[in-house]
Amino acid sequence: MRIAFMGTPPFAVPTLAALHAAGHDIAAVYTQPPRPAQRGKKLQQSAVHHWAEEHGLPVRTPKSLKGEEAQAEFAALGLDIAVVAAYGLILPQAVLDAPREGCLNVHGSVLPRWRGAAPVQRAILAGDRETGVTIMQMDAGLDTGGMRLVESTLIAGKSAGYLTDELAEMGALMMVRVLSDLHAFPPTPQPDEGVTYAAKIDKSEARLDFLTGAVQVERQIRAFNPIPGAFFELDGERYKILAAEVAHPADTIAGAVPGTTIDDTLSIACNPGAIRASRIQRAGKPAMAAEELLRGRPIAKGTRLA
Structure with missing residues (x-):
């Protein structure tokens, strides 16, 4: 034809x-x-x-x-x-x-x-x-x-x-x-x-909203990988989470404010539940496993992410 x-x-x-x-x-x-x-x-x-x-x-x-x-x-x-x-x-x-x-x-x-x-x-x-x-x-x-x-x-x-x-x-x-x-x-x-x-994706949708619950946050991470990349900010720097797992799908994490790390391995409280990041990318850097990132840039339990 x-x-x-x-x-x-x-x-x-x-x-x-x-x-x-x-x-x-x-x-x-x-x-x-x-x-x-x-x-x-x-x-x-x-x-x-x-x-x-x-x-x-x-x-x-x-x-x-x-x-x-x-x-x-x-x-x-x-x-x-x-x-x-x-x-x-x-x-x-x-x-x-x-x-x-x-x-x-x-x-x-x-x-x-x-x-x-x-x-x-x-x-x-x-x-x-x-x-x-x-x-x-x-x-x-x-x-x-x-x-x-x-x-x-x-x-x-x-x-x-x-x-x-x-x-x-x-x-x-x-x-x-x-x-x-x-x-x-x-x-x-x-x-x-x-x-x-x-509807067309707006870049503002890529900022992670930990108030939506762990299941929805994990979906957000998958939906925006690779573009525009779901992200949080820490100390004025942008971090894209490229992959994560739902660590606690529906549990209320005692004393944890949504968006706060609940351990030293980049598990993050949501509302409800928590996700654990497995692959991440800092601004201007290559993507890497979360463990590799944390060796060079520790993010301690109780850190608030924006």
Whole structure:
């Protein structure tokens, strides 16, 4: 099939790679323009841009698809279909209508649960037992289109980073399967019940809230690993907790104020319960085991973390 691929972050790369390996004619790869990154603010290509150039695919980086010129250029590709995976730009109706078979999206949830920008993180924060991938026929709504294929996986203590990688690989295989026989996977309307929205993650949400209880704090740590990283502050320095276990899920720790260490191994009181950090990262330093951190920077029992 003659395809335009539209995606930006690492999540989208497995689908692009799978389409390329399956022998589809990729007429153009659309991705977000290069953006300033890291301390030097040097322009950096997206993960999709980098992969596409490495494999000799034509890349387009419009800032918007709302203009008539951009829409005419897209229509002129003569596409059978467009495949979208975390592109980051809204597709106007003219773009949705241009390919003969419309546009298909790789969405990282079991729709209609967690429509929107951050389905993986929101599923973890909500304590969902499972999530998955939906191959969706796109329409003008926010992830409201018909479902062509849905598959699920258990969350089971996975971090957002691990789960995102897993869903990316799932979605790639699912998309290739759907494109192999579109008629075998007709779009099915989404249920009216069970709709939830996955709002974009705000960096302020990453500050650990030990008043929410140990179970929720552990979810917060997994949901924000690796980005933006769940953190506390101590003596004006930021510490990201990258992994932790629930040490006391529901017990009230006698005399412990939430956010206070209850031993010398970085176990932290919550309300209720406590968590024990196992992997941590100081600002500007590499990630390390909590034991390694504490050898160089002891945090004594009774220390209040902000």
